Amino acid sequence: EVQLVESGGGLVKPGGSLRLSCAASGFTFSNAWMSWVRQAPGKGLEWVGRIKSKTDGGTTDYAAPVKGRFTISRDDSKNTLYLQMNSLKTEDTAVYYCVTTVNTFDAFDIWGQGTMVTVSS
Amino acid sequence: QSVLTQPPSVSGAPGQRVTISCTGSSSNIGAGYDVHWYQQLPGTAPKLLIYGNSNRPSGVPDRFSGSKSGTSASLAITGLQAEDEADYYCQSYDSSLSGKVFGTGTKVTVL
Numbered sequence: 453e454v455q456l457v458e459s460g461g462g463l464v465k466p467g468g469s470l471r472l473s474c475a476a477s478g479f480t481f482s483n484a485w486m487s488w489v490r491q492a493p494g495k496g497l498e499w500v501g502r503i504k505s506k507t508d509g510g511t512t513d514y515a516a517p518v519k520g521r522f523t524i525s526r527d528d529s530k531n532t533l534y535l536q537m538n539s540l541k542t543e544d545t546a547v548y549y550c551v552t553t554v555n556t557f558d559a560f561d562i563w564g565q566g567t568m569v570t571v572s573s
Numbered sequence: 574q575s576v577l578t579q580p581p582s583v584s585g586a587p588g589q590r591v592t593i594s595c596t597g598s599s600s601n602i603g604a605g606y607d608v609h610w611y612q613q614l615p616g617t618a619p620k621l622l623i624y625g626n627s628n629r630p631s632g633v634p635d636r637f638s639g640s641k642s643g644t645s646a647s648l649a650i651t652g653l654q655a656e657d658e659a660d661y662y663c664q665s666y667d668s669s670l671s672g673k674v675f676g677t678g679t680k681v682t683v684l
Contacts, residue, residue, distance in 0.1 A: 487673070496575065496662065496675060496676070496677055496678040497613075497662050497664075497675040497678070498675065499672055499673040499674065499675060501672075502672075502673070513671060513672055514672075515670075515672055516670070549618060549619075555630070556609075556621065556624040556625070556628075556630060557624070557625065558607055558609070558624070558625070558666075559607075559609035559621050559624035559625070559664070560609070560611070560619075560621060560664070561621045561624070561630060563618040563619055563620070564618065565618055566618055
C-alpha cells in the first residue's frame with residue numbers, strides 16, 4: 453500500500469524551530485519528487501515547497517512566505533522526507549501535509565494524514 | 574494570497590449539476606499548465622479528483638468532470654449526492670512564482 457506518514461508536529465514559540473518527518477512506503481521513494489503542503493486552521497491549501505529526486509538533481513524550490521526559513525531534505529536510505537522549519541511565525545500555524553505524485557505525472561495523488569504545527573507564545 | 578480564484582461556495586439539490594470555476598492568468602492556467610482538482614471531506618486530507626485538466630484517477634466516479642479553456646478551468650459535478658458535500662480546490666503551476674499554486678477553495682453544499 454502506498455503511504456505517507458508525517459510526524460514531528462507540536463507547539464513551538466515564535467522564533468523557534470521544528471523538524472517534521474514523512475515516512476514513505478509502497479513506492480520507489482528515491483525516484484519521487486516530494487512536496488509539503490500546509491493548511492492553516494479554517495483556511496485553504498498552500499504549497500510550501502518541493503525537492504526533486506537525486507537523479508533529477510535533488511534541488512529544492514520554496515514558496516515566498518517560507519523561503520530562507522524552511523529547508524526540505526530527503527534521506528533515500530530511510531525513505532524519509534524532512535521539513536526543517538526555523539524562525540517560526542504565528543502565521544506558520546497549520547496542518548502540514550507530505551505529498552507526492554506516483555501515478556498522475558504532475559498532480560498530488562498521494563497525501564499523508566498531516567501533522568499539526570502550532571506557533572504560539 | 575492565491576493567484577487562482579474560486580467562488581467561496583456553491584450549492585445544489587440532490588441530483589442536480591453544479592460547476593466550480595477556477596480563474597487564473599497568463600502565468601499559470603493561461604500559460605498552458607495543467608489544472609488538477611482536489612476534494613477535501615471534513616476533517617480529512619485532500620484527495621485527488623481530476624488530474625491533467627480532465628482525467629479521473631481510478632475510483633473517482635464519472636459524475637466528476639473537468640475542463641480548461643484560456644485562463645480558466647471548471648469542475649462539474651452531475652447527479653449531486655450528499656456525500657459530495659466537501660471543499661474543492663483547483664491547483665496549477667505559476668511561472669511568475671516558480672511554484673505550485675492552489676485555488677482559494679469552494680465549499681459545496683447539498684441542499
